[in-house]
Amino acid sequence: MTYRHVSAMPHEVMTCLACRPGGIYADCTLGGAGHARAICERIVPDGLLIGIDQDLDAVENARNVLAPFAANVRLFHGNFIQLPDYLNQLHIDAVDGILMDLGLSQHHLEASGRGFTFQKDEPLDMRMDTRGPTRAEDLINGSTEAQLTEIFQKYGEERWAKRIARAICDERSTNPVRSTGQLVSLIKGAVPARAAAEQKIHPATRVFMALRIAVNQELSVLAQFLAAALDLLKGGGRICVLSFHSLEDRLVKQCFSQLARKCTCPPQLPQCICGGQAKLKLITKKALRPTPQEAAANPMARSTRLRCAEKLA
Numbered sequence: 001m002t003y004r005h006v007s008a009m010p011h012e013v014m015t016c017l018a019c020r021p022g023g024i025y026a027d028c029t030l031g032g033a034g035h036a037r038a039i040c041e042r043i044v045p046d047g048l049l050i051g052i053d054q055d056l057d058a059v060e061n062a063r064n065v066l067a068p069f070a071a072n073v074r075l076f077h078g079n080f081i082q083l084p085d086y087l088n089q090l091h092i093d094a095v096d097g098i099l100m101d102l103g104l105s106q107h108h109l110e111a112s113g114r115g116f117t118f119q120k121d122e123p124l125d126m127r128m129d130t131r132g133p134t135r136a137e138d139l140i141n142g143s144t145e146a147q148l149t150e151i152f153q154k155y156g157e158e159r160w161a162k163r164i165a166r167a168i169c170d171e172r173s174t175n176p177v178r179s180t181g182q183l184v185s186l187i188k189g190a191v192p193a194r195a196a197a198e199q200k201i202h203p204a205t206r207v208f209m210a211l212r213i214a215v216n217q218e219l220s221v222l223a224q225f226l227a228a229a230l231d232l233l234k235g236g237g238r239i240c241v242l243s244f245h246s247l248e249d250r251l252v253k254q255c256f257s258q259l260a261r262k263c264t265c266p267p268q269l270p271q272c273i274c275g276g277q278a279k280l281k282l283i284t285k286k287a288l289r290p291t292p293q294e295a296a297a298n299p300m301a302r303s304t305r306l307r308c309a310e311k312l313a
Contacts, residue, residue, distance in 0.1 A: 003061035005032030005105035008242055008301035012288050013099065014038050016240045016308035022046040023096035026232075028080035028225075030058045031105045033065040039099070040069040050086060050095070051075045054129035054216070057107060079129065081221050083232060094234045102222070103244040104212075106300060116212060118204040121181035126208075126215045136211045140177045145169045155219070155247065156210030163190040164207060183207070209245065219247060226255040230279055235313030238283065242306050249287060249305045256280060256309045283308040 007013075013035055019025060019042035027036045030053040040049050049072060053059050059077045066073045076086050080100060087093070109117045114125035115136060124137040139151065145165045152161035167190040168177060177183055184204045188196065191203045213219060229239055243249040259280040287305035295302040 002111075003032055003057060003105075003107045004110060005034070005107055006298045006300070007032060007034030007038075008101065008103065008298065008304045009288065009290050009294065009306050010034060010038055012290075012306055013240055013242070014042065016283055016288075016306065017097045017099060017238055019043055019047075019097060024048045024050070024092060025097040025099065026050040026052070026083055026095050027099045028052045028083060029099075029101045030062045030075075031101055031103075032058070032107070033062040035099055035101060036062060036073075037065055037069075039097075040066060040072055044069065044072055047072055048090075048092075049073045050083075050090070050092075052078060052080050052083065052086065054079050055105075055108070055112075056130070057112065058105070061107075077129075079221060081225050083225075084228070087232065094232055094237065096234055096237045098229060098233065098237070098239040099242075100225075100240070101242040102218070102248050103242065103300065103304070115180045116208070118180055118184045118202060118208050121179055124178060124180060124183060124211075126212045128216050132216070134215055136215050137176075137178055139211060139214060140168060140183065141172050151214045152207055152210050154210070155213040156206035157247075158206040158210065160191045160195070166190070180208075213247075219251065222248060223251055223255075226251065230259065230311060233311040235311055238308055238310045240306065240308045242304055244303050244305075249307070252307050253287070256282060256307060260309065277312075279312060280309040281312055283310055 019039050021043055023043050025039050027039060027049060030036055030051045036049060036051050051062050051073060056077050059075050062075055074090060104116060113122055115122040116126055124140060126136040148165035148168060149161045152158040152164060164187055167186045171177060171186055187204045187207055196203045233239060241252045243252055260278050260282050262278045263276050284307050287307050290301045290304050
């Protein structure tokens with residue numbers, strides 16, 4: 001199997017993660033395993049990489065890419081929310097670093113056949129893990145007009161959400177919407193031509209993103225994981241997150257900022273009464289972005305935002 005993907009911001013990720021020989025690191029989203037390989041190169045001979053991905057294709061690809069480091073690697077097919085379970089299986093209490101790359105891979109768009117892209121006519125699936133119970137088709141044909149509007153607005157920040165939801169509901173009353181081609185046609189018909197012409201992105205971009213987020217429950221799972229991640233890190237351990245749209249990045253930024261604050265008292269109090277202590281140190285004060293050279297060479301990396309924080313001992 002050929003699994004095409006170029007990992008975003010590899011130099012910056014490795015600098016932030018600060019891997020050391022003998023350390024234990026969790027790559028929670030293997031993707032094309034580019035980051036995972038770079039970690040392995042830095043932790044040998046005695047380190048351990050725990051690799052996780054929802055997509056079985058990514059896990060199988062990682063077995064091939066990481067074959068030279070097989071003794072230093074443990075791979076799991078699942079969601080990063082299951083990292084505590086995987087650590088228990090390995091009898092590991094905490095790790096030296098956690099990496100999360102929340103973006104789609106080129107493989108998802110080009111070869112998965114699961115409808116992640118509006119540029120091909122494929123079944124409306126969009127599941128990262130094909131064992132999941134809900135496909136995009138199920139949401140499109142089983143949700144009410146109000147529910148679809150909420151999905152498109154909440155997860156896609158789509159201006160024309162109501163019109164698109166209404167067009168879908170009108171169509172499915174006689175003809176179920178089962179393919180990306182059908183959905184794209186409905187979106188194009190619902191978005192005013194002048195508005196579509198003024199947009200810099202394809203009219204279907206936000207709806208497809210919203211459906212993918214909803215199908216895979218990406219934001220709720222990310223929020224749960226971030227709330228628990230601190231307990232999975234050793235003192236001095238680092239967590240690095242690569243996000244690709246504002247909703248993800250906002251969650252990461254807010255979580256890191258809250259844990260880096262010493263005082264959690266309301267601002268109107270004249271003095272601190274909570275006695276709070278910061279739990280994280282921000283390694284990146286602002287999100288790092290790819291260089292113009294990388295963005296030109298790897299267009300999928302253009303929207304990347306990298307944030308990193310270190311657990312205080």
